[in-house]
Amino acid sequence: MKQNTIITLFITTVLFTSCAGVKLQDYPMEPCVKLPGDKTVSVMNDKCGLCHKGDFATKELICGRKAAIIDAVSAKRMPKFKNLSENELKTILKWEQ
Secondary structure, three states: OHHHHHHHHHHHHHHHHHHOOOOHHHOOOOOOOOOOOHHHHHHHHHHHOOOOOHHHOOHHHHHOOHHHHHHHHHOOOOOOOOOOOHHHHHHHHHOOO
16 A cells, blocks of 8 residues: 555656646747647647646637647657657647647
């Protein structure tokens, strides 16, 4: 039981400290030209939501960070904890509906 508690504490600490870094809100918003589609939002919530809950609360917030998102995803800096499948990567890069 004690070992399970230690393992859970370690995992929680790693996740918290990894997600506690710089948030997208620290960067200026860009003009939103095209809102992301539901498919793109779904992938981002599933794969990015662990660390970026508030960052992706609305389509407008996502849209205002489009360049940063596409840059980080295409360079494979993000997401940190969940790899994107080829289809998920294409969905984000194409900003699919």
